[in-house]
Amino acid sequence: MSGLFAALSSAVAWLASVIDPLCGPIGIFRLFGSGTLLACDNAGWGDEISYGFMITATLAIATLPVGLVFGFFIALAKQSEEKSLRLASNIYTTIFRGLPELLTLFIVYYGLQILVQQFLASLGYEGPVEINAFVAGMIALGVVFSAYCSEVLLSAFKAIPRGQYEAGDALGFHRGKTMRLIILPQLVRIALPGLGNLWMALLKDTALVSVIGLPDILRQTGVAARVSKQAFEFFAVACLLFLILAMLSSIVFSALERWTKRSEVAR
């Protein structure tokens, strides 16, 4: 079993090294950065920054489905007829939309640490506990994302007329089938612009996780800046990398938007 995992992880690492847009075989830093501070060898910081780029992208992509699914269920809870469910979900969004993301991150990071420590202490383990920064970042960002996402999805739900649900009933669909075949496709179409904005915000918020020690773009460039004493150049590189991520995602989102609206174009 461990052999399989080792093989899998080395395969993933190999794949990542091949498609690495910065330090891969046809990476930007590899092609244009050799001999400069951004070279992909021990002389430059290209490989470190490229690793940070991967971490940032991975964190954002890993957080997205968690936040989306959670946000979807919270949006459902918000429009439920059950008062207690609505109240509980409104408390959730009020808290996590009102707190600064950085504070949420610290609360999750240190709170988890304390909780795990107490749990392990009750089991008889007394030792230092370190929470994985990636996991803490994923939880904190996912919670914030789901809070915003539930608002976007709720307003999208409200934009779908009642008749659509009734049509589902008339066709004899049960509730899950109505949701899957009738409501969700329209929901995605309506909510996509809002979700695109949230994705951009998520991408930018990943930079905060550098504060609790995750080696993302900002942390890696920060280390490089401190060692090489060329802070402006390295932080400018960090900003450019985030800009590249933003541009790539806006291309993807406009393609997605075109795809969801393909039925309207045909008319």
Next chain:
Amino acid sequence: MSHAETMIPPQPAPPGIARPFTAQRLIGNIALGVWLAATVGLFLLMVDGWDPEKFAKYGPSFISGLGVTLGLVGASITLGALLSLPIAFARMSKNKILGWAAYAYVYFFRGTPLIAQLFLVYYGLGSFRPQMEAIGLWWFFREAWNCALLAFTLNTAAYQAEILRGAIQSVPRGQTEGAAALGLPPRIAFFKVILPQALIVALRPYGNEIILMIKGSAIVAIVTVFDLMGETRRAFSRTFDYQMYVWAAILYLIMVEILRNLWAWLEDRITRHLKR
């Protein structure tokens, strides 16, 4: 032909429809229970760890941190509003170069994280110390607070320019044409006809921007400004007391909720002529 001889005696009210105990209700009750447990747990944590000495020592610093946060946000929002005017007009102008430059500015500041911009200003510009001293600007960039103000102002100016542009462009063309037909000069038409209508549209996004700024300002704690977050981090690093973060969370929540309700009231007030 028949008619009622007697009146129907008063009947008791029909029994209320029994609410079935659905799965939704169960989940809702569990979720509320979790919140209640969390509240009680935090409350107990605070009561348990209550220390008058700590309160006397760190209470005032929290208040001063709150002042720093509010001052920084207020100053950067105001300066950003001033700076956003020329950017918004440049973005709407017919001049290609001007429009492109404004678009690039807005894209850069909206596409990169605020924290990276802050680092770029504080550490990045700070590394040009000799040049700064030569032109006599070093006194400004020496202070982390000033750097944070600069970064936040530039950032919020980009967002506010987009808000303003969107709002001005949302006013129908007919309004401009109507003002022209009345013989109003373009300047007066803008300030008396277009802008008041645009500001109604812009009010809500402006409120959101201020809230985002309050939340975003927490990152100045990383560049050694002792705002609310900075004081919290300092207090936590000295006491390792988790409730410091809870206090900060409560203060931030109060700030945001006050602003949110104020904005709802304001919007209600300035759109009262639109309600039927």
